[in-house]
Amino acid sequence: AQSVTQPDIHITVSEGASLELRCNYSYGATPYLFWYVQSPGQGLQLLLKYFSGDTLVQGIKGFEAEFKRSQSSFNLRKPSVHWSDAAEYFCAGTDSWGKLQFGAGTQVVVTP
């Protein structure tokens, strides 16, 4: 079945440290992949998207993600997290024909 999986439910990171959030997908064709962030009391905000081309995608708020077909992954990274990055992060994916599917989300806690 086509799906998106986020293996980590919860991640704690120190302010200033690097962050990597994992996302795995299972689509036969080249997928359309997205990362969204949800701050408390807010809706989901698009961080970045990948359709084709350069496998390293730059997004807003200093985030980037790398599409790796060999690993069926689309991991999100940030070199140095800020306290304001504490939020829930959702990976989402689809292909040309199907429905958009969201992962279960990864809760990020930033410690001083």
Add this chain to the structure above:
Amino acid sequence: ETGVTQTPRHLVMGMTNKKSLKCEQHLGHNAMYWYKQSAKKPLELMFVYNFKEQTENNSVPSRFSPECPNSSHLFLHLHTLQPEDSALYLCASSQDRTENNSPLHFGNGTRLTVT
């Protein structure tokens, strides 16, 4: 400021009440969506409208009734809800439902509590 506005932000209703959630988008999009977000559960797609026509209903109970009078407005009418319907209801829009590379833009949601 989000291009998708949802009202009210919070709603408490009894099981016998009738209420409506409202969503408005100012992005010129043609597709609008209702999602339900419950604690500890993945985001659930409820309804999709494309060019004002309902294109998807994901087995949602009839106590939820959507309405899309035009491409900019979407409503969710609620009646005789159950406590398990308490959740964050998110509205989203996109350029066109048939364009899968078109990202969703979300509102801030309505936090619904059914007592």
